[in-house]
Amino acid sequence: MVYFLLDPKKLGRRAREVFESPNSQVHIPTMALLEVKYLIEIGRLETSIEEVLAFVESSQNFHIQPFDSVALRHSLAIEGQRDPFDRIILSTAMSLKLPLITRDRWMRSVYNKCVW
Numbered sequence: 001m002v003y004f005l006l007d008p009k010k011l012g013r014r015a016r017e018v019f020e021s022p023n024s025q026v027h028i029p030t031m032a033l034l035e036v037k038y039l040i041e042i043g044r045l046e047t048s049i050e051e052v053l054a055f056v057e058s059s060q061n062f063h064i065q066p067f068d069s070v071a072l073r074h075s076l077a078i079e080g081q082r083d084p085f086d087r088i089i090l091s092t093a094m095s096l097k098l099p100l101i102t103r104d105r106w107m108r109s110v111y112n113k114c115v116w
Contacts, residue, residue: 001028001062001101002036005055006047012116015101026101027065028056029092035085071095081106 003010004019011019018024036052039045056062067088074091081087090107093100099113108114 001026001032001056002039002045003103005052006045012103014115015103018099018101018115022061024061025063026061027063027092027096027098029065029071029089030067031085031088031092033064035089038085065092065096067092068095078110080110 003015008016008019018026033049033052033056036045037049040047040049056064071088071092071094074094075087078087078091081090086104086107089102090100090111093113094111097113099115100107100111101115102108103116108116
């Protein structure tokens with residue numbers, strides 16, 4: 001989502017197709033939005049969380065997905081990753097049985113529904 005919003009040229013071909021399709025429904029884990037806020041705070045992204053949220057909330061294609069008990073159970077079963085952002089983002093996709101748009105190699109190595 002960050003690449004789509006700030007630098008779409010960096011997206012992989014398949015990821016770009018998902019974001020650009022008018023029929024795509026992209027579920028964004030709440031933890032991904034919190035990670036965006038963190039990246040803004042440490043200076044790795046130059047935007048505001050308010051701008052990101054305004055864009056996401058105004059789009060028919062984006063849906064904010066809460067972290068719930070089903071995602072929690074998936075998160076607890078994930079091993080080999082200490083980053084709570086990555087664990088929860090991945091577990092949210094797993095709990096919904098949806099593809100995950102990511103360039104993260106670790107996520108792609110443990111979840112076969114990743115798109116990039």
